[in-house]
Amino acid sequence: xxxxxxxxxxxxxxxxxxxxxxxxxxxxxxxxxxxxxxxxxxxxxxxxxxxxxxxxxxxxxxxxxxxxxxxxxxxxxxxxxxxxxxxxxxxxxxxxxxxxxxxxxxxxxxxxxxxxxxxxxxxxxxxxxxxxxxxxxxxxxxxxxxxxxxxxxxxxxxxxxxxxxxxxxxxxxxxxxxxxxxxxxxxxxxxxxxxxxxxxxxxxxxxxxxxxxxxxxxxxxxxxxxxxxxxxxxxxxxxxxxxxxxxxxxxxxxxxxxxxxxxxxxxxxxxxxxxxxxxxxxxxxxxxxxxxxxxxx
Numbered sequence: 451x452x453x454x455x456x457x458x459x460x461x462x463x464x465x466x467x468x469x470x471x472x473x474x475x476x477x478x479x480x481x482x483x484x485x486x487x488x489x490x491x492x493x494x495x496x497x498x499x500x501x502x503x504x505x506x507x508x509x510x511x512x513x514x515x516x517x518x519x520x521x522x523x524x525x526x527x528x529x530x531x532x533x534x535x536x537x538x539x540x541x542x543x544x545x546x547x548x549x550x551x552x553x554x555x556x557x558x559x560x561x562x563x564x565x566x567x568x569x570x571x572x573x574x575x576x577x578x579x580x581x582x583x584x585x586x587x588x589x590x591x592x593x594x595x596x597x598x599x600x601x602x603x604x605x606x607x608x609x610x611x612x613x614x615x616x617x618x619x620x621x622x623x624x625x626x627x628x629x630x631x632x633x634x635x636x637x638x639x640x641x642x643x644x645x646x647x648x649x650x651x652x653x654x655x656x657x658x659x660x661x662x663x664x665x666x667x668x669x670x671x672x673x674x675x676x677x678x679x680x681x682x683x684x685x686x687x688x689x690x691x692x693x694x695x696x697x698x699x700x701x702x703x704x705x706x707x708x709x710x711x712x713x714x715x716x717x718x719x720x721x722x723x724x725x726x727x728x729x730x731x732x733x734x735x736x737x738x739x740x741x742x743x744x745x746x747x
Contacts, residue, residue, distance in 0.1 A: 463511030465619045473570040475616060480504075480515040480568050493521040493566045498669055498694050498738050509743055510683065511623050518620075520739035522566040524638045526645055526657065527732045528707060529580075530725040532557045537579050540723060545606050545679060546582045548597075549590040550729070556580040557725040558605065559709065559716075561645035561657065563636040564739075572614040573634035575647045575655075577719050578605040581679060584688075584747055602675040609716055611647060625689060625744055626682045638735055640664060647716055654714025659707040662699030664735050670694055680744070687744035697736040704731040 457468040458476055469475040474482065481504055487493050504515050537547040537555045547555035562574040583604050586593055597603050611632035612618050621629035633648040639661065646656045674693040679686065707728050711717035 460616075462616065462619050463623050465623060467616045467619050469616050470570050474567065475569050478568065480518065481506075482519070482568060487521065490566065494736075495669070496521055496738075499740075502740055507743060509624055510626075514624065514743070516743040518568050518741040520564050520567040520737075520741070523562060523564045523734075523737050523739050524636070525560055525562040525732075525734050525737070526636070526638060526643045526659070527558055527560040528657065528704075528709060528728045529730040529732070530557045530559065530720075531555075531727045531729060532579075532723045532725045536722065536724040540608060541579060541581065541606055542681065545579075548580045548582050548594055548604075550580075550594060556729070557720070557723050559655075559657070559720065559725070561634070561636045561647070563638070567739075569616050569620060570614065572612055572617045573636050574610065574612045574617065575632070575634055575645075575716065576607055577609040577716055577723075578607045578678075579723070580604070581606050583677075584679065600675075601673065602677070604677045604679060606679050609719055611649070611716070625680070627678075627680065638733060640735075643733055647714070649714055652714060653712040655712060655716045655720075656710045657708065659704065659731060659733075661733055661735075662701045662704070662731065664697050664699045664733070666697045666736075667695065669696060669738075672698070679747070682744050686747040688747055689744045690742045692740040692742075693734070694738040694740075695734055695736075696738070697734070699733045699735070701731045702729070704728060707731055 456471040458471040506513050507516050531554045534555050550556050558578045560576045565571050581604050610627050610629045613634045618629045621627045635646045637644045643659050647654045672695040676691045678689040
């Protein structure tokens with residue numbers, strides 16, 4: 451987080467949090483005037499968000515404006531094979547890992563960077579297990595094929611560190627997600643992707659790779675969805691994340707991806723899951739994201 455900026459204190463639920471003075475959160479309190487956002491050159495074209503009305507909804511921390519808008523974002527994700535028996539140990543019942551190959555499921559390690567959003571710029575890392583859709587029946591292979599075709603996956607998130615206090619507080623108190631404060635750096639350009647995660651200045655995990663050739667697409671022509679399944683106050687909820695991909699690259703069985711585990715919490719978690727062979731690399735250079743509030747299953 452940039453320490454050179456001036457900060458101001460805001461309230462979220464019962465929490466007091468410092469946010470950048472004059473930033474989006476300070477100015478709009480999660481209910482932005484899209485005409486004003488459209489004048490910010492860093493936000494780019496925001497027409498996609500105009501068809502998604504924000505509502506003041508009740509949440510576990512009181513009324514909040516939802517959904518959350520990310521006007522400019524990027525991410526890098528590696529999808530890894532992991533033994534089903536180890537994934538089951540980490541999944542609360544009744545969640546079931548989606549079997550990609552006999553005896554193996556999928557773990558996603560993702561680094562996100564949000565440069566323009568309702569709760570100010572921040573970076574995030576995630577470790578998630580790909581799970582079966584609730585009440586799904588039939589072969590795992592068919593469900594996986596359908597998920598790929600529809601670009602809609604279900605996942606249970608085990609770790610979601612972030613690098614700003616407002617992102618941590620919103621995630622922990624609003625969504626009950628496993629967030630903690632960390633130092634996260636994500637750089638994505640046409641040639642190279644570099645991402646690191648450290649906690650208390652101790653390097654935990656790093657990822658470097660050549661950027662696969664990027665393709666720019668029309669807005670809303672390549673929509674993706676991810677549904678997080680998680681407990682909120684001991685009841686199962688689902689949280690939908692919608693992604694309007696604008697520039698992306700992908701590679702199956704990528705060779706030159708270097709993921710180095712340095713022994714921190716996230717590294718240990720990947721070891722415990724037995725996450726190994728990288729099946730796929732996805733780099734999203736530019737995307738717009740909508741994060742909805744959790745709803746009961």
